[in-house]
Amino acid sequence: MQFPDPLIPGRLLRRYKRFLADIALGDGSEVVAHCANPGSMMGLAEPGSPVWLSPSRNPARKLKYSWELVEVPGEKEGALVGINTGRANALVAEGLEAGKVPELAGYAQRRAEVRYGTKSRVDFLLEDPGRPACYVEVKSVTLKRRPGLAEFPDAVTARGTKHLGELAEMVRQGQRAVLFFLVQRGDCDRVAPARDIDPTYGEALDRALSAGVEILSYQCNLSPAGIALDGRLPLAV
Incomplete structure (x- = not known):
């Protein structure tokens, strides 16, 4: 971008x-x-x-x-x-379009801001005939307190916890659900939940993982000219 x-x-x-x-x-x-x-x-x-x-x-x-x-x-x-969280979805959409996220490749249709759950909208709904739909929720990650470690959230997020429950429910209904951590900084090599900042979110993330929600984490390459999706980062649960 x-x-x-x-x-x-x-x-x-x-x-x-x-x-x-x-x-x-x-x-x-x-x-x-x-x-x-x-x-x-x-x-x-x-x-x-x-x-x-x-x-x-x-x-x-x-x-x-x-x-x-x-x-x-x-x-x-x-x-x-x-720091502009409004850029996150556009960056992920651009990465999907360019084939930079192989884990989410091969879907015939991509729709944004689709209603699901309880009065929520999923960031992206990927659909393709003959296989389950894929619900993708994007979270912009900017917090770094220790060398190489990106963390989410940087404040208590009831909304984020709600989204995790809704993603887990999609899996229980036979669909695919993905939480996409977009790390908007290039100086990290792994991602983890900030459990001390929001213990409830950390517990909800554990439940979502156990239910079958997938976690993808990608970092960004940033300059004053633009921002682009870069390589995948491992999750440090």
Whole structure:
């Protein structure tokens, strides 16, 4: 996924009200950017961090910029993290289209935002004659607290727990269900549930695995030019 317009570099001043961030640009001006991330963004919102913004093409939009990337300290050098959770489904869709997810290849039809469960919508429904449908739920992963380990969630997520139960129910009905962890950073080599942050989610994940829900984890290759799906990561339960 290439960004449609060049990203604008800046420095984070503060993130507040969950969806707003004050950014200092290189010319000395300050702007308010939309922060499309409902999580805690643990470790990603330190004042002074280098950030990149995308400009809006909609002249009627109140906020003219969206926060896309942040650079965080790494073991050897700075690492880029994609904080815009709204990009996750598009990145996975692009990866599926390009055949970068062999575990989900070969389906004749892919639909997005299909109703299922209890007042929920699954991110992708893959269908093909002669085999069970595949329900795919995408989760954007940005948290890293230990070297090489990506974790989800970064805050308590009742919604995420609900989705795990609904995926397990699809398996019980004879369908296929996949939880897709999209790690929007390139400095991790494995993924694990953050059980200390949300023990209920960790327990729900264990039940989902026992029920037959599959877990796929892929990381991303990020730059100010764009983001692309990269290699698969193992799950460290």
